[in-house]
Amino acid sequence: MKVTAAASSLKSIHIASRCAALLTVLVGLFPANIVNAAEPTRPNVLLIISDDLNNFLGCYDDPRARTPNLDRLAARGVLFERAYCTFPLCGPSRNSMLTGLYPNSTGIYQNSQIFRQTVPQHLSLPQAFRRQGYFAARLGKLYHYGVPGSVGTSGDDDPASWELQMNPAGIDRLGDPARIFSLVPGQFGGTLSWYASPASDERHTDGILANDAQWVLQRCAADRQRPFFLAVGFFRPHTPYVAPRDPYFGYYPAADMPVVSGIEADRADLPAAAVASGKAVQDRMSDELRRQAMQAYYASISFMDAQVGRVVDALDRLALADDTIIVFTSDHGYHMGEHGLWQKMSLFEESLRVPLLVVAPGVTTAGAVVRQPVSQVDLYPTLAHLCGIEPAATLQGESLVPVLKDPTHAARGWALSQVNRGQGNKRYFGYSLRTDRWRYTEWDGGDAGRELYDHDNDPRELTNLAEDPAHAAEVQRLSQLLRDAVGGSFPESGTAPKVRNRRWYPKLDAAQ
Ligand SMILES: [Ca+2]
Ligand SMILES: [Ca+2]
Structure with a gap:
C-alpha cells in the first residue's frame, strides 16, 4: 500500500511539474508588460x-x-x-x-x-x-x-x-x-x-x-x-x-x-x-x-x-x-x-x-x-x-x-464640517468652513450667530471677529464660500445618490 501511495504521490508531482513547465512556457510567450496589465500589482x-x-x-x-x-x-x-x-x-x-x-x-x-x-x-x-x-x-x-x-x-x-x-x-x-x-x-x-x-x-x-x-x-x-x-x-x-x-x-x-x-x-x-x-x-x-x-x-x-x-x-x-x-x-x-x-x-x-x-x-x-x-x-x-x-x-x-x-500642490482649499445638536428644547444646526487662514461658522444660517477666527493670529479661536466691521468683507466672502460648499454637500448637487427616508438639514439660501 505504501508503495502505491508513494507512486501515486510521485505521479501527482510529475503532473504538477509538467503543468508548471507548461505555465512557464505560456508565460514566456507573452511580454512581461502584457502579463502585468492583466494582473497589475496592487498595494x-x-x-x-x-x-x-x-x-x-x-x-x-x-x-x-x-x-x-x-x-x-x-x-x-x-x-x-x-x-x-x-x-x-x-x-x-x-x-x-x-x-x-x-x-x-x-x-x-x-x-x-x-x-x-x-x-x-x-x-x-x-x-x-x-x-x-x-x-x-x-x-x-x-x-x-x-x-x-x-x-x-x-x-x-x-x-x-x-x-x-x-x-x-x-x-x-x-x-x-x-x-x-x-x-x-x-x-x-x-x-x-x-x-x-x-x-x-x-x-x-x-x-x-x-x-x-x-x-x-x-x-x-x-x-x-x-x-x-x-x-x-x-x-x-x-x-x-x-x-x-x-x-x-x-x-x-x-x-x-x-x-x-x-x-x-x-x-x-x-x-x-x-x-x-x-x-x-x-x-x-x-x-x-x-x-x-x-x-x-x-x-x-x-x-x-x-x-x-x-x-x-x-x-x-x-x-x-x-x-x-x-x-x-x-x-x-x-x-x-x-x-x-x-x-x-x-x-x-x-x-x-x-x-x-x-x-x-x-x-x-x-x-x-x-x-x-x-x-x-x-x-x-x-x-x-x-x-x-x-x-x-x-x-x-x-x-x-x-x-x-507634492504637499504644495493646491487642493480644494477648504474643509466643510457640520453639526446638529440642542440645549433644552432648542436645536441648532451649524456649518463651519476651514480655509488655510480662517475658520468661519454660521448657526441656523447666521440667524443664531456667526463666528470668525483668524488662525494666523489666534490658533485657539479665542477672539470672534465675525461682528468686527474691519472683517466685514472677509465675512461676506467666506459666507458665500460656505454656502457654495454646503450646496455641494447635498445629493441633488452633482450626481450623488438619492437618499430615502430622511429629513434634510435646512439648506442655506445661496442668494443671502
Ligand atoms: Ca468617536
Ligand atoms: Ca471668545
Whole structure:
C-alpha cells in the first residue's frame, strides 16, 4: 500500500511539474508588460482608526503626549496638519468617511444608523476594494459602535463591506464596571469616566485587536497574490478612559496636567449655539477632576499608540510594508476643557480637527507635511486612486494623490464640517468652513450667530471677529464660500445618490 501511495504521490508531482513547465512556457510567450496589465500589482491598505482622538500627539507638537509609535509613523510619510471630519460625532463621521459622501448625502446625522438604510446601493470604501478582489477585513470599530456597550459585537456594522470581521472584548468591557469612576455613576460611554486598570495591555480590547491584526497580517503574508484591505478600529481614547495603569497613567502625573482657564472671558463673544454642546455636570467639575480626566485621556492615547506600534511592527516584520499603504486617523476631534467644553459635537477646531497620517510607498516622501486643509471625505477617492480601484459612481471628496506627491500642490482649499445638536428644547444646526487662514461658522444660517477666527493670529479661536466691521468683507466672502460648499454637500448637487427616508438639514439660501 505504501508503495502505491508513494507512486501515486510521485505521479501527482510529475503532473504538477509538467503543468508548471507548461505555465512557464505560456508565460514566456507573452511580454512581461502584457502579463502585468492583466494582473497589475496592487498595494495593500492598512487603515487604522482611533476613536475620539484629537491631535494630542507628539507628531502634532503636543508638549506632553508620549506617542513614539505614531510619531515614527508620521516620519515615514505625510502628516496632514489641517485635516477635518465632516461631523464631530462617531456615527455620522464614520458613515461619511467610509462612503465618501457628506452627511447631507448619507442622511446620517446621529449614531445608531448606517448608510445602508438611507443610500442602500452605495458602494462603501472597503466594499469597493472587496468587489475588486481585495481581502477586506474589519477588526473592531469602523462604522459606529456604542462604547463600551457594543464592544464585542458588530455594532452598527455594514456586513457587505467585509469578508472577515472580528469583535474581541477585553476587561474594559467585561471587567467590573463599578471600578470605573464616572461623573454620572453607572454611565460610561457619553460621560467623562476613567479607570487606571491593573491589567496588562493584552487583556484590554485594543490589545486584543492588535494581536488579531498580527494574526490576520500573518495570513495575508502567506498569500501575497491577493492584496488586502485591513481596517483596524481601536476604541481608545473614547470614554471610559480605561487603560493599563502601568506604564501609561504613570507618564502623566495628574498634578502636572493643565486646566484651561479664562473660560468666562472667552465665552463673552460667543453665540449661545457655539457652546450648546456643554453639559452642566462637566461645568461643575473641580480642577482636581479636570486634571484626572486629562491624565486618563492622555494615558488612553499612549496605550492606543502602543497598539498601533505593534500592528505596524508586524507589517514590517512580515516584509509587507513596501507593498502596503498605511493610513492613520480618528473619527473626529475632542475637547478637553477648551471654551468650557468637553468631548465632541462643537464646531471649534479642537472638535473638528483630526490626525491624518498617510504612508504610501513610492508616492509619499518621508517626513512631508501638508498644511492646506483637507477633509476626511477625501479619504475614499484617495485610496481608490492609489490602488486603481473603481470607486462608487458618486463621491463628493477629491483625491489627495497629487498632494501626497507634492504637499504644495493646491487642493480644494477648504474643509466643510457640520453639526446638529440642542440645549433644552432648542436645536441648532451649524456649518463651519476651514480655509488655510480662517475658520468661519454660521448657526441656523447666521440667524443664531456667526463666528470668525483668524488662525494666523489666534490658533485657539479665542477672539470672534465675525461682528468686527474691519472683517466685514472677509465675512461676506467666506459666507458665500460656505454656502457654495454646503450646496455641494447635498445629493441633488452633482450626481450623488438619492437618499430615502430622511429629513434634510435646512439648506442655506445661496442668494443671502
Ligand atoms: Ca468617536
Ligand atoms: Ca471668545
